Amino acid sequence: MMLADFPLFPEQASTSAPMVDTLYLFLVVLCGGVSLLIWLVIFYFAIKYRRRPENELAEEQEPPKLLEIAWIVIPSFVFLGIFVWGAFVYFHLARVPDDALDIYATGKQWMWKFQHPSGQREINTLHVPVGRPIRITMASEDVIHSLYFPAFRVKVDVLPSRYRTLWFQATKVGRYHIFCAEYCGTLHSGMIGWVDVVEPTEYQRWLAGGAEGSLSQQGEKLFQKYACNTCHTNDATGRGPVLAGLYGKTITLSDNTTAKADENYIRESILVPTAKVVQGFQPIMPTFQGQVNEDDLLKLLAYIKGLGATQTPTPLAVESPASKQASAGAPPSTVNRQPPTATSTNP
Numbered sequence: 418m419m420l421a422d423f424p425l426f427p428e429q430a431s432t433s434a435p436m437v438d439t440l441y442l443f444l445v446v447l448c449g450g451v452s453l454l455i456w457l458v459i460f461y462f463a464i465k466y467r468r469r470p471e472n473e474l475a476e477e478q479e480p481p482k483l484l485e486i487a488w489i490v491i492p493s494f495v496f497l498g499i500f501v502w503g504a505f506v507y508f509h510l511a512r513v514p515d516d517a518l519d520i521y522a523t524g525k526q527w528m529w530k531f532q533h534p535s536g537q538r539e540i541n542t543l544h545v546p547v548g549r550p551i552r553i554t555m556a557s558e559d560v561i562h563s564l565y566f567p568a569f570r571v572k573v574d575v576l577p578s579r580y581r582t583l584w585f586q587a588t589k590v591g592r593y594h595i596f597c598a599e600y601c602g603t604l605h606s607g608m609i610g611w612v613d614v615v616e617p618t619e620y621q622r623w624l625a626g627g628a629e630g631s632l633s634q635q636g637e638k639l640f641q642k643y644a645c646n647t648c649h650t651n652d653a654t655g656r657g658p659v660l661a662g663l664y665g666k667t668i669t670l671s672d673n674t675t676a677k678a679d680e681n682y683i684r685e686s687i688l689v690p691t692a693k694v695v696q697g698f699q700p701i702m703p704t705f706q707g708q709v710n711e712d713d714l715l716k717l718l719a720y721i722k723g724l725g726a727t728q729t730p731t732p733l734a735v736e737s738p739a740s741k742q743a744s745a746g747a748p749p750s751t752v753n754r755q756p757p758t759a760t761s762t763n764p
């Protein structure tokens with residue numbers, strides 16, 4: 418209670434916040450306590466063993482063995498304990514729950530852009546439902562930024578070269594700060610925003626307010642615009658690999674190594690197609706580096722992911738009738754999607 422009133426601590430508004438704060442507070446109290454103890458002992462000994470008569474000399478003494486062992490063993494276990502505790506919190510922060518709702522973010526000098534699977538876009542504001550894990554997949558359009566939600570106690574660097582993810586589950590309805598936590602140029606301090614945590618029903622209502630089609634629908638349009646569909650057909654006759662059901666799979670490359678078709682693999686395959694060529698295919702695809710911006714990359718990603726979520730039953734994107742049609746040529750097992758859950762973003 419006292420902690421919440423202390424102005425240096427932001428509000429605790431996520432499931433991770435209490436875990437992070439407890440560890441942090443433990444470290445502060447431990448370090449503060451030990452420092453205080455050392456200072457007290459210094460003063461006590463300085464007075465007790467002060468030099469008295471001019472000619473009196475100190476006698477050297479070996480410390481007792483038991484004391485020496487104690488001051489080695491006890492701190493070692495304390496430090497190991499801190500390590501295990503810290504690792505536990507770290508793994509909790511690193512492991513995204515399976516039922517997380519996907520939101521995409523782009524950082525650029527100097528703003529935050531957020532895209533929801535249903536197509537809604539926001540700048541420097543983010544709407545999320547309360548009580549639901551949110552996974553943010555993000556990249557930067559220019560330099561390194563860092564997406565920081567103080568009230569949720571999560572902060573992850575946003576890189577220009579690959580996707581990174583963070584997740585949180587908000588526990589309280591309210592409005593909380595978004596900061597950029599990595600110096601990124603003149604207006605770094607202005608690269609801020611608000612996250613609006615709302616009730617799930619209100620989130621649905623907010624999502625229903627106009628959008629230019631879902632993210633994967635927009636991705637599908639880009640897929641045609643960039644003529645990806647001329648090579649990536651839905652049967653094995655195309656010059657490029659079939660993309661339906663690709664996401665989450667492990668694939669064999671031309672040099673006989675394997676790679677997992679995750680977000681970063683798909684990203685790299687669009688920007689640097691020759692980096693990892695699928696076995697049995699020629700490295701003929703041109704690079705799209707510099708042609709597709711981060712926003713469009715995320716749309717393409719949402720579309721390709723939606724072509725068959727073989728890995729997790731997460732409702733990643735709203736399936737449009739058009740994209741169902743587009744993937745109709747693929748084997749049914751990879752096209753069938755889990756029905757959206759009650760809190761999914763189905764309009």
Ligand code: CUA
Nearest residue numbers: 562597599601
């Ligand atoms: Cu973006 Cu600092």
